[in-house]
Amino acid sequence: MRLGVLLLDSPYQTQDVDSCIHFVEAALRKGHEVVGVFLLMDGLYALNSKIKAPGDRNLAEEMSALASRVRVVGCGTCARFRGVVKADLIKGASLGGLGELVEIVEASDRFVTFGG
């Protein structure tokens, strides 16, 4: 099955980033194709490479590991509104327009939203 994923909430505020990552990892382990993960609104913060998490899981690193396996795209407009620039992003992630979200939805058999 082809899966699309949307993430709306920021890391550490809720469990949503963790759940998103674990969901995608589990789907890949089960042999599903993940068409893309789109990060909208505060979900964009999960792409911030400057995240440090002393003594805790580093969600940016986990997201970067994910981005090495699946397409991970942050909303470019959301990034501008939050002062996030391309240089801030974790390795493997990119910024794009909402057209990329449309593409992911269209290419997916199932679409799952985390947060919001």
Added chain:
Amino acid sequence: MGKEGGGPEAGAGAPPTGVQGQGRTCLLIRKAPYGASNAAETFRALQAFYAFEKPVTVLFVDDAVLSLVRGADPAGIGMRPLSRAFADLGALPGVGFVVHLESLEERGLRPDDLEPPLEGADAFRFVRTADLEAILASHKAIIRV
């Protein structure tokens, strides 16, 4: 897409036409405008689906129905009114709006209190709770923003 089923009582019985089809995406919104960015982001997503010529329905439930209240003017807090913007896009082909009637009524509102889409709107429907399941099931994907 037909126009059958329009009007405030369209929710009774079968789901309204104009908002169905395996290729449609549903943008489900439940939060009020201005207090959070969800409504504005839904509007942006709606623009993107229209730009890519992908049929899309916006489903307004709970406080999200306030996004369509006619005459809302958030200029005092430095924001632009979403109601007129949504209504303008609702007039475009392939764009459908569904408003949950009970959510309106719980807030003391009636369909007449909402900003109507421009002439020629493809779909602007009001539905009851009993019809929501069929509405959601009729879409290819549901994006809860």
